[in-house]
Amino acid sequence: xxxSAHPAGPRHADVLHEGHYSAPPADLNVLDxxxxxxxxxxxxxxxxxxxGIGVARLAEEFGTPAYFLDESDFRARCRAWSDAFGRDADVxxxxxxxxxxxxxxxxxxxxxxxxxxxxxxxxxxxxAGMPAERIAFHGNNxxxxxxxxxxxxxxxxxxxxxxxxxxxxxxxxxRLGKRQRVQIRVTVGVEAHTHEFIATAHEDQKFGIxxxxxxxxxxVRRVLTLDGLELIGIHSHIGSQIFDMAGFEVSARRxxxxxxxxxxxxGVELPEIDLGGGLGIAYTxxxxxxxxxxxAKALSDIVTRECExxxxxxxxxxxxxxxxxxxxxxxxxxxxxxIKPLEGLRTYVSVDGGMSxxxxxxxxxxxxxxxxxxRRSDAEPMLVRxxxxxxxxxxxxxxxxxxxxxxxxxxxIAVPATGAYCRSMASxxxxxxxxxxxxxxxxxxxxxxxxETEEDLLSLDVG
Ligand code: LLP
Numbered sequence: 001x002x003x004s005a006h007p008a009g010p011r012h013a014d015v016l017h018e019g020h021y022s023a024p025p026a027d028l029n030v031l032d033x034x035x036x037x038x039x040x041x042x043x044x045x046x047x048x049x050x051x052g053i054g055v056a057r058l059a060e061e062f063g064t065p066a067y068f069l070d071e072s073d074f075r076a077r078c079r080a081w082s083d084a085f086g087r088d089a090d091v092x093x094x095x096x097x098x099x100x101x102x103x104x105x106x107x108x109x110x111x112x113x114x115x116x117x118x119x120x121x122x123x124x125x126x127x128a129g130m131p132a133e134r135i136a137f138h139g140n141n142x143x144x145x146x147x148x149x150x151x152x153x154x155x156x157x158x159x160x161x162x163x164x165x166x167x168x169x170x171x172x173x174x175r176l177g178k179r180q181r182v183q184i185r186v187t188v189g190v191e192a193h194t195h196e197f198i199a200t201a202h203e204d205q206k207f208g209i210x211x212x213x214x215x216x217x218x219x220v221r222r223v224l225t226l227d228g229l230e231l232i233g234i235h236s237h238i239g240s241q242i243f244d245m246a247g248f249e250v251s252a253r254r255x256x257x258x259x260x261x262x263x264x265x266x267g268v269e270l271p272e273i274d275l276g277g278g279l280g281i282a283y284t285x286x287x288x289x290x291x292x293x294x295x296a297k298a299l300s301d302i303v304t305r306e307c308e309x310x311x312x313x314x315x316x317x318x319x320x321x322x323x324x325x326x327x328x329x330x331x332x333x334x335x336x337x338x339i340k341p342l343e344g345l346r347t348y349v350s351v352d353g354g355m356s357x358x359x360x361x362x363x364x365x366x367x368x369x370x371x372x373x374x375r376r377s378d379a380e381p382m383l384v385r386x387x388x389x390x391x392x393x394x395x396x397x398x399x400x401x402x403x404x405x406x407x408x409x410x411x412x413i414a415v416p417a418t419g420a421y422c423r424s425m426a427s428x429x430x431x432x433x434x435x436x437x438x439x440x441x442x443x444x445x446x447x448x449x450x451x452e453t454e455e456d457l458l459s460l461d462v463g
Contacts, residue, residue: 024381024402025285028372034282035369035416037070037329039440046376048414051440055333055373055412058445062438064412065353067423069330069448071106071441074419077292077325078110084296085319092136094277094322095121097420102439102448103326104128113156115277115320119146126153136274136320138185140206147172157181159235159274161208166222166229173228180228183235183274184209186216188254192239192247194280207237211254220262231268233315234258237276241323243289245298248275252299256306259315269313275299277320281327283417284369289324323420330419332357332435333373334397336411337389346383346400349407354388355395356432358415358422362394370398374412377404386413390430423449431457 031040031048039051048055050070058068081091092115093107099116104125107114114130116122117138125135133156139146140161147165150158151172160166160182173180185208191198209219216234223231236251255273263269280289290298300317307314334351341347360366370386381402388395397415407413426434433452438445 028381028402028404029376029378031371032282032285032369034285034287035328036331037416037419038073038076039070040331040416042376048371048373050331051445052443053440053445055414058438058440059333059335059374059412061445062436062447063451064333064335065351065357065435066451067330067332067357067418067435067437068445069326069419069437069439071329071439073329074103074326075106075110077329078107078112080292081296081319081321081325082111084292085300085317086296088316089296089300090316090318092274092318092320093325094320095125096424097322098326098330098422098424098437099124100437100448101128104130108134113318115322119143119149122146122149122153122155132156136183136318140208142168144168144172148176151176151178151180154178157183157232159183159185160219160223161185163209163219163222166219166226170223170226170228174226178228179230181230181232182223183233183272184216184219184223184231185235185237186211186219186255186258188236188238188251190238190247190250190254192242192244192251192278194241195243197238197242197244197247197250208235211258216258217261217265220258220266224266224268231270233270233272233274235274235276237278237320239278241280242278243280243287245290245295245302248299249302251275252302253306256303256310256312259307259312260310263312270315272316272318273303274318274320275303277322277324279321279324281323281417281420284367286367292321292324295319327420328417330422330437331414331416332418332422333412333414334386336407336409336413339407339409341382346385347403347407349384349386349403349413350389351386351397351413352389353432353435354390354397355392356388356390356427356429357435358397358418359425359427360421361396361399362392363425365399368398368401368415368417370401370403370413370415372404372407372411373414377406379404379406381405382407386415390432392429428452428457433457 187208338350386398436451437449
């Protein structure tokens with residue numbers, strides 16, 4: 001199988017270039033700041049430190065495998081996003097990337113809103129004190145119970161995903177004597193992934209209501225007739241790990257076109273558009289993500305231009321970055337176990353975690369970097385594959401990387417940029433215990449999600 005398949009799934013296998021690692025980097029000790037969180041550096045002895053704490057101490061105190069999250073980097077990225085979008089826009093952090101109560105508190109302190117897509121995420125958000133009006137509720141198949149809770153608790157917006165859901169949410173709101181603020185999620189016929197985007201006539205996917213065939217216009221018509229619903233805008237999310245703004249451009253143009261149609265037909269100018277998330281991060285040195293201020297400027301220029309040409313007042317914009325905020329802020333620390341050189345092929349380096357803490361490599365053929373972090377080494381580079389300890393040959397953490405040839409059992413290695421969709425997609429496969437998430441900041445480290453224990457496993461198994 002090609003290893004260049006797209007991180008968003010095999011459907012996109014045709015859009016990425018081949019092979020990142022054509023030659024080893026000049027110095028394997030260099031920690032490329034593109035892929036590591038901001039406070040990561042090597043100390044005088046050559047060991048990695050984050051937030052001023054060395055990995056040997058972190059491993060001793062918290063064990064391995066473990067995710068270490070650079071809290072000041074997380075907060076700085078939140079501020080960069082909200083500063084970039086300014087007062088005329090709203091940033092909703094996409095909780096699916098990684099959510100915990102500590103994260104919710106940081107978001108609040110940094111002034112961000114939150115996108116949730118399940119009852120569990122909603123509960124976590126509310127329990128940590130996120131005001132309901134700052135929450136957007138997503139999902140293509142929200143349960144009756146989720147809808148009831150969201151409306152009753154007064155979430156700021158529910159993003160409607162189907163014709164049936166329009167009726168369900170309106171019924172609940174009416175029964176509770178409420179008027180629920182809603183957006184309609186439309187599929188604009190754009191699939192944007194990494195360096196490419198594909199514009200198609202219509203999309204073959206489960207999310208949203210198609211613009212094509214007048215379906216989204218029909219959804220607007222229905223929502224506007226229902227007393228329980230207040231239509232605040234249109235939502236579009238076009239994909240994952242996107243670097244190329246062209247997909248957003250097409251999406252914004254099509255959404256604005258719908259706003260113009262709504263104005264012409266109903267005499268209503270909808271006040272908001274949400275352009276979703278999906279902004280890319282650097283997993284390897286080859287990736288070149290854009291800064292939030294460039295993204296904000298590009299998006300607001302596109303929307304302003306399209307609205308001017310349609311004769312509409314510019315709506316308030318919202319965005320939903322998940323990966324771009326939390327992704328780069330964490331790394332996974334592993335201890336090296338078995339090392340198996342395969343003559344003429346590569347060396348298999350087994351670590352004490354695997355596909356249970358990072359399914360993205362197996363699931364999406366995603367690319368990651370890896371470094372020896374407990375010491376420096378000037379040994380020759382060797383081609384390695386970092387694999388886990390699961391009973392599955394596809395249990396690969398990093399497919400191809402160079403590591404020093406003196407790598408030995410007991411060394412600590414770390415995979416950067418694992419803040420998004422690693423802990424949140426972690427599993428108990430082979431009854432693995434999901435690793436803790438440890439927040440590190442200014443010389444202090446504290447567990448924000450604890451490691452699972454064997455008692456946790458047994459307590460779910462009722463015998
Ligand atoms: N808004 C909506 C409506 C979404 O569906 C998503 C992601 C986001 C925002 C946030 O996207 P982000 O900025 O994090 O890319 N598990 C996959 C990613 C799935 C994303 C699903 N929706 C992965 O590991 O790459």
